[in-house]
Amino acid sequence: MTARVGAWDALRGAAIALVMLRHAWPDVFPGAGVVGVVMFFALSGHLITGLLVDEAQETGRVDLRGFWWRRLRRLVPALVVLVVGFVVVTLTLDPLGDVDTLGRSVAVSLTYTANVPSVGLVGVSPAIYHLWTLATEEQFYLVWPLVVVLAVRAGRLRTGVALAGLVAALLCVVTVVWFRADPDAAYPLATSWLGCFVVGAASRVLQDRWPRPATGPAAVAAAVALLAVLSVVDLRGHAATYLLAGPAVAVATVVLVQAGRRHVTLRPAWRPLVALGTVSYGAYLWNYPLTLWLRPTLDDATGLVAVPATLLAAAASWWLVERPVQRAGRRPRAPAGVTAGR
Template sequence: MPAYPEEVFAAAVDPVASGVGGEAALFAEYAWTGRTIEYHRRRIQERYGTRPAAEDGEDKLAEWPAEEVCPVQADRGELAAVSARAASRPSSAPSAITTGSGHGADPFPTRGRDDRPMTPDPSAATARPPARSSRLPALDGLRGVAVIGVLLFHTGNLDGGFLGVDLFFALSGYLITGLLLKEVKTAGRVSLVSFWGRRLRRLLPALVVVLVCVTLAVRAVGPPQLVRTTLADGPWVQLNLLNWHLLAESAGYWNRFGSERVFEHLWSIAVEEQFYLVWPLLVALVALGGKRVGDRVALLAAVVSLASLVWMAVLVDPADPTRVYTGTDTRAFSLLLGALVATARVHDLLERTVERAPRAVSGAAAAAAAAVGALWLLADGTTSLWLYRGGLFAHALACALLIGLCTQAPRGPVPRILSWAPLRWTGTISYSLYLWHWPVIVLLSPEATGLSGWWWTALVCAVSTCLAVLSTHLVENPVRFRASWASGGRGALAFAAVMAALALVWVAVPAPAPPAVDVTALD
């Protein structure tokens, strides 16, 4: 990409903050990308939707985490910094955004375009930038759907709701891979330390709070066996190896969800964390080749996905499919199919399809959503053996396709439905809600509450949601957005201190005495 002055780059991102507006902004984006002005007139209207201002009147855009951004759009932190620098030099913007000759000349002349010099909008210097974001509401809606499905599954109301975990996997693979590829494109490499630091700030605080609070609650009111399994499972959760720990204990997934464990749902968090450890390393190695990184990442994701599918079909035990359902190696395709859709090759294909056949894209999104919904209604983890011989792969592929289509055509019918405010709100607290819901189910069981059916489900959902809201706003968001100590060297020290303190919990909390065995009864 040719080098352009910062003012051109800033105008392409935020025309108001950079001191230009109207046709000048369109031209700036045209000069930056080489696309036609007409193309950007359509794309700006379609893809850069407005976001309501925050209730307190402040623009919260800078607080939004990078992993929540649509990865095929620009990185907010980087672009906001450039826009701010450009805005501090308003006198330079007009000279950069001009046609003709000189530093701001149009490098992509187009027949029939008005070649008059473009001047900044006089009102731009005082006008407040419109609240605008590249965050896609439909993706929040998908998170909401996923966590609702899991809640309904664990409360016995939707047999196929466990597939919500696969939707989470596909979303994670898509968003993370998009961020990694964008970093390769802009910086030429992947900063693994920075990536893992962001992941820790995103996931660790709420997880630590849940682990400590639930362990203390179980020790205070739980039966002895529940206390023992909690203290035994906790260190493996901390190490992000819980799925392998449970497999080593021969704990069957489909029959172990009961009153004996409060952390067993965190097997999926362990799978994701293992993905976050290995996949960035592979992308970084691919990036060392320099050219066609996106294509090679796409090929890698496709090949490993197929290998994971074959491995699942080989290993599946019809009597108990736990090994293939919770093993990282056999579930990798759920994450990697999302990663595949995030690559430039697939992204460009979807983008061209949206431009040429928008109705067909809307139909494809509806078909993908219908396929996902049908599988959730029909699937059963214990009797649907077809799930492990291609069904889970097909479901993950439908989820990845739905994510890609919602990203490329966010104004379509399906993305609009997924953008329904309650779904979006549920999606914003989905991580904490997932962490809290299973301990609440165990501790507020039907036996403990005297409730059953939908009354019990309503109680579990209400308590879990309250805890998730508190966790999101008091723990997650402050550490992610406002804790300056959570990054750099101080962040590393804080991480080490938290891990050490958490390790002490498993030692300091006293375990109940093992049950006595009456040897005389054995005679």
């Protein structure tokens, strides 16, 4: 199966760092949130496709129910803890003055519908706005395995991914045209970002044919430079964000992913970023609500407190919730060459 690669954890760390910078200092890093989120989308496309393809090659089939159960086990427990914390803070302190939206906010959070038009980010607390990305991820996890299974059965995996890319591009164009009067309204919609997942998926399917110069120092430097520049550009409210900037960030990310295949472990200097990547899910869950809850009191100093508070919450989420649940659900691997029973 796909190995855990240190460089990919570092990429996760970079992605969540950009998201936190955007939340803490939006005037300085206006585009960092978009860049970080798209990096996560492209990484998910690459890694999830790898898991599915590897399983199909090793066992001759894909256990869809097993895949979906593992995704739920990985993501839901930490989300439930966040929702419990959100309920406690809202009922006791109500820092945003939106206790009347509590019930709907909880329902939207736990049903992964924050990105559904007229359902998600309507009448809910701003503290859960960021969960639109998790809804988008979960919907990708629900649909994409079916695409991969059908393509593998037909013996046309690359063709299937290419067709998915065309569909994703068409859906993005339709979305942009539909919301041309208010491009920012398309921001939380899955159809605005589906292509970024497919870029990641394509990089996994084509990794054996990936041109070596595209993983060299010049390509890596160009990818990093693009991500850095877009992080300080205001990307919200522009159709070009969905049509150009998002796909460009996804391509830059997969360049770094392919380069990272050669670095399963990294030099000690990269360990803080790798550690941040390890706890990136908890950090993403907690950073936005913590930032919003602290801002009315701390104003411009919010980031100085929200960032360390996020790191503490993320560490607690990893060590007390995510890691124990993963370990409890892990089954012994079969010896090499033996197909594990399903």
